[in-house]
């Protein structure tokens with residue numbers, strides 16, 4: 281494995297924020313670290329980058345134990361949520377900043393910088409100041425600034441959270457494309473489940489400092505190991521059927537039927553373009569979300585029965 285976290289833990293005072301966390305990632309894969317606010321994602325990332333010391337455990341990159349190395353000695357680079365670009369420098373100067381400390385001559389560094397700006401289609405902005413470029417463009421600059429030092433592992437801490445919904449989708453596609461093309465090993469922190477599913481070769485779900493499950497998006501979605509993973513990744517229903525059994529299923533796994541396993545009343549209907557979403561209240565006052573083909577139209581207030589497909 282290329283990146284290995286072995287039983288790492290971190291406490292702040294009495295509070296244990298990361299608890300005995302182990303995970304590994306092959307070279308060239310993108311891992312999405314997914315979890316609710318405060319579950320320890322950023323703390324985990326900071327331990328990999330070296331900005332925080334681990335209390336326990338080991339971190340290995342490409343077989344090298346980096347647990348006690350200073351941040352600048354680690355073959356790791358981070359793209360922060362705030363981008364952390366230098367406002368008084370031009371785009372190009374920002375991109376080549378990290379090369380200064382590597383003994384690369386200015387001329388060569390500038391040539392490299394232009395090459396990297398080309399990757400994200402930004403070479404014409406080389407001389408612009410940071411304030412003159414848009415949020416999406418700043419994101420691109422932050423990305424290539426981290427890539428230019430050729431880190432073995434690139435860490436991204438909610439890098440898209442400052443962008444509007446449309447740009448987020450565009451930028452995540454760009455990041456994925458670059459990641460695949462250059463076979464970069466990445467850890468991408470997000471609390472957006474859709475982002476995690478689209479981007480990740482692997483998804484690691486964290487809860488209260490612990491790893492709940494790690495696997496391919498499909499694996500985690502279709503075979504959640506426990507209730508937390510099921511509820512966290514995608515929408516999940518839990519209700520009691522007419523035989524008294526507890527049923528857990530996804531909205532798309534249910535359909536309206538003449539004779540189903542649960543009865544209820546349609547409380548709300550939503551048209552979402554390529555599907556319809558229904559909110560059904562059962563006789564036991566449990567709430568179920570159902571997603572159907574958009575051609576299936578049921579009036580609000582109607583009594584219905586549902587069946588697991």
Ligand SMILES: Nc1ncnc2c1ncn2[C@@H]1O[C@H](COP(=O)(O)OP(=O)(O)OP(=O)(O)O)[C@@H](O)[C@H]1O
Nearest residue numbers: 292293297315316317318319320321322323324471
């Ligand atoms: N330097 C610190 N000192 C004390 N407590 C801290 C420190 N850094 C983080 N914490 C606490 O550790 C917990 C985990 O924080 P962390 O930033 O890792 O969470 P997160 O999963 O990245 O959350 P978010 O999605 O909101 O960024 C939080 O309760 C936070 O308040």
